[in-house]
Amino acid sequence: MKQFLTFVRKEFYHVFRDPKTLLLLFGMPIAQIILFGFALTNEIKNSNIVICDYANDIASQRIIDKIEASKSFDIKKTILSHQEIEAAFKTGKVKLVIVFPTNFNNELLHLNKAQVQIIADASDPNTASTLTSYASNIIMDYQKELMKNASAPLRINTDVRMIYNPELKGATNFVPGVMALVLLLVCVLMTSVSIVKEKETGTMEILLVSPFNPILVIISKAVPYFFLSLVNLTLILVLSVTLMDMPMNGSYLLLYLASALLILTALALGLLISNSTDSQQSAMLISLMGMLMPTMLFTGFMFPLENMPMPLQYIANAIPSKWYYIIVKSVMIKGLGIASVWKELLILTGMTLFLLVVSIKKFKIRLA
Amino acid sequence: MTNEVVIKTDKLTKRFGDFIATNEITFDVYAGEIFGFLGANGAGKTTAMKMLCGLSTPSSGNAAIAGFDIYKQSESIKKNIGYMSQKFSLYEDLTVIENINFFGGIYGMSDKQLNEKRENLIETLGLKNEAKKLVGSLPLGWKQKLAFSVAIFHEPKIVFLDEPTGGVDPVTRRQFWDLIYAASDRGITIFVTTHYMDEAEYCNRVTMMVDGVIKALDTPTKLKEQFSATTMDEVFFELARGAKRKAD
Numbered sequence: 001m002k003q004f005l006t007f008v009r010k011e012f013y014h015v016f017r018d019p020k021t022l023l024l025l026f027g028m029p030i031a032q033i034i035l036f037g038f039a040l041t042n043e044i045k046n047s048n049i050v051i052c053d054y055a056n057d058i059a060s061q062r063i064i065d066k067i068e069a070s071k072s073f074d075i076k077k078t079i080l081s082h083q084e085i086e087a088a089f090k091t092g093k094v095k096l097v098i099v100f101p102t103n104f105n106n107e108l109l110h111l112n113k114a115q116v117q118i119i120a121d122a123s124d125p126n127t128a129s130t131l132t133s134y135a136s137n138i139i140m141d142y143q144k145e146l147m148k149n150a151s152a153p154l155r156i157n158t159d160v161r162m163i164y165n166p167e168l169k170g171a172t173n174f175v176p177g178v179m180a181l182v183l184l185l186v187c188v189l190m191t192s193v194s195i196v197k198e199k200e201t202g203t204m205e206i207l208l209v210s211p212f213n214p215i216l217v218i219i220s221k222a223v224p225y226f227f228l229s230l231v232n233l234t235l236i237l238v239l240s241v242t243l244m245d246m247p248m249n250g251s252y253l254l255l256y257l258a259s260a261l262l263i264l265t266a267l268a269l270g271l272l273i274s275n276s277t278d279s280q281q282s283a284m285l286i287s288l289m290g291m292l293m294p295t296m297l298f299t300g301f302m303f304p305l306e307n308m309p310m311p312l313q314y315i316a317n318a319i320p321s322k323w324y325y326i327i328v329k330s331v332m333i334k335g336l337g338i339a340s341v342w343k344e345l346l347i348l349t350g351m352t353l354f355l356l357v358v359s360i361k362k363f364k365i366r367l368a
Numbered sequence: 369m370t371n372e373v374v375i376k377t378d379k380l381t382k383r384f385g386d387f388i389a390t391n392e393i394t395f396d397v398y399a400g401e402i403f404g405f406l407g408a409n410g411a412g413k414t415t416a417m418k419m420l421c422g423l424s425t426p427s428s429g430n431a432a433i434a435g436f437d438i439y440k441q442s443e444s445i446k447k448n449i450g451y452m453s454q455k456f457s458l459y460e461d462l463t464v465i466e467n468i469n470f471f472g473g474i475y476g477m478s479d480k481q482l483n484e485k486r487e488n489l490i491e492t493l494g495l496k497n498e499a500k501k502l503v504g505s506l507p508l509g510w511k512q513k514l515a516f517s518v519a520i521f522h523e524p525k526i527v528f529l530d531e532p533t534g535g536v537d538p539v540t541r542r543q544f545w546d547l548i549y550a551a552s553d554r555g556i557t558i559f560v561t562t563h564y565m566d567e568a569e570y571c572n573r574v575t576m577m578v579d580g581v582i583k584a585l586d587t588p589t590k591l592k593e594q595f596s597a598t599t600m601d602e603v604f605f606e607l608a609r610g611a612k613r614k615a616d
Contacts, residue, residue, distance in 0.1 A: 006473030120387040202455030209451040
C-alpha cells in the first residue's frame with residue numbers, strides 16, 4: 001500500500017509540473033464550455049428583422065412592442081410595401097420579415113381570427129426555423145393576453161411547441177455533450193500519453209524490473225486523472241449552471257456516478273491506446289483523431305442521431321458518450337432518477353468492464 | 369570474488385519467428401564479479417539481458433538468477449536485481465530527492481532506512497546543492513551516476529547495466545567505472561553490456577557474442593593471449609569478422 005501511495009504521489013508531481021498537461025486538463029473544459037455555450041450556440045440573439053405594418057392599429061402595435069422588447073430581435077425598420085421586403089432580404093442582413101395585413105385588429109376582434117405572415121430567409125434553414133418559432137411564440141403570447149379579456153375564443157395561429165426548452169436555449173443541448181467530450185478526451189489523452197511517456201523515456205523497463213506489480217503501475221497512473229476529471233466535471237457544472245443557466249433538476253449523486261463510469265471507460269481506452277503505440281505523438285494523435293470525431297458525430301449533441309441512416313445509428317450505439325449523453329440530459333434537464341436511466345447505466349458499465357479487461361489483458365501480454 | 373554462482377544459464381534461447389536472437393547461450397557469473405557482455409549491435413546482448421531481468425520470456429533453455437528460477441520465481445528475482453538501461457531512466461521532472469524516494473519507495477524501503485541512505489548517497493555523489501533541483505537540469509554525467517546509484521539503492525545482489533556509458537565523454541566514463549568498482553567491492557555482482565572495447569579491459573571476465581552465439585568467454589588477459597592480440601579491440605575484430613548479421 002505504501003508503495004502504491006509513493007507511486008500515486010509521483011504521478012501527481014508529473015501532472016502539476018507540466019504546464020501543458022495542466023493547460024489541457026483545465027483550460028480545455030473552460031474553453032469548450034465557453035465556446036459551445038456562447039459562440040457556437042444555436043440560440044440566436046439580436047437578429048435583424050423588418051416589420052411591414054399595413055394595419056398600424058392597436059393589435060399590431062402591441063405585437064411590435066413585444067418583438068422589440070425581446071432579446072432575439074432587432075427591428076431594423078418598418079416598411080409599407082411588398083417591394084421593399086425583397087429588397088431587404090437581398091441585403092442579406094435581414095433574416096425575417098413580419099407582415100401585418102390591413103384591418104388586423106378589426107378582423108381579430110370581429111372575426112375572431114387574423115393572419116400574420118412571417119417570412120424568413122431560409123438560406124440558413126436552422127436559423128430560419130429557430131427565428132420563425134421565436135416570432136410565433138411572441139405572437140402566441142399576445143394572443144394569450146387577449147384571451148384573458150375576450151369572451152369568444154381566438155384563433156390559434158401556430159403549433160410550434162418546445163418542451164423542456166421553451167426558450168430554445170443552446171446550453172441544454174451542448175453542456176451534456178461538452179461534458180462527455182471533455183471527460184473522454186482528457187482522460188483518454190492523459191492516460192495514454194502518460195503511460196507511453198514512461199515507455200519512451202525507458203522508465204517503464206525499470207518499473208517492470210522492480211518488484212512493483214505491473215497492474216498497480218497502471219492503476220496508480222489512472223488515479224490522479226480520475227480525481228482531476230471529477231474536479232473538472234465540477235468546474236464544468238459550476239460554469240454551465242451559473243453562466244449558461246443550465247438547469248440541474250436531478251440528483252448530483254447519480255450524475256457523478258455516471259460520470260465516474262465514463263471516466264473509467266476513458267481510462268481503459270487510454271490504456272488500450274498506450275498498449276498499441278510506443279511514441280507520445282502517435283498516442284496523442286490516436287486519442288485525438290480516434291476520440292474526437294466519433295464523439296462529436298455520434299453523441300447526438302451536434303447532429304441528432306434520429307436523423308441518421310440506420311448503419312450509423314448502430315455505430316453510435318458503440319460509442320460510450322452516446323449513453324452518457326442520454327443519462328446526463330435525463331438527470332440534469334428532466335430531473336429523472338435511476339429508475340429511468342438504469343438501462344443506459346448498465347450499458348455503460350458493461351462497456352467499461354469490457355474495455356478494462358481487454359486493456360489489462362493486453363498489458364500483461366506485453367510483459368512476456 | 370567467490371565461487372558462488374549468481375547467474376547460471378543453460379542453453380538460453382530467444383526466437384522471434386524464424387529469427388534466433390540468442391542461440392543456446394550457456395554461462396555462469398560469480399558473486400562480486402564484473403562480467404562484461406560484449407558484441408556488435410544486433411548480436412543479441414540486449415535480448416539476453418532482458419531475459420535475465422524478466423522483461424522477456426525465453427523461448428527455451430533455463431536460467432537461475434540469485435538462485436531463483438526465471439520461469440517460476442520472477443518475483444523473488446525482481447527483489448534481488450537492479451537494472452539501468454541505456455536511457456538513464458530517471459524522471460526528469462522530479463527532483464534528485466524525489467527520484468531517490470520514488471525508487472526506494474517502490475522497492476518497499478521503510479522511511480527511516482530511506483532517509484538515512486538518501487542522505488549518505490547525496491553526500492557521496494556530491495549532489496548536496498542539487499538535491500532539490502529537477503533531474504532534467506543536471507548534466508548528463510551526473511544523471512548517469514545518479515541513475516546507477518538509484519539502480520543499486522536497494523542493495524541488489526546483481527545489477528544489470530545495458531550500455532550504461534553511451535554518449536558520454538571518456539573522463540565521465542572513467543568516473544562512472546569508479547562507481548562500478550565501488551559497488552563491486554561491496555559485493556554487488558555487475559553484469560554490463562558495452563561496445564566500448566576499452567571498457568572491456570575493466571571487466572573481470574568478458575563474453576563475446578556474435579550472431580546470437582557466445583564465441584568466447586574469459587578474462588581480458590587470457591582472451592588477448594588466445595588471439596595473440598595486444599588490445600581487446602583486436603580480439604573483437606578477430607571474432608566479429610565472421611558476423612553475418614547487419615547492425616540494426
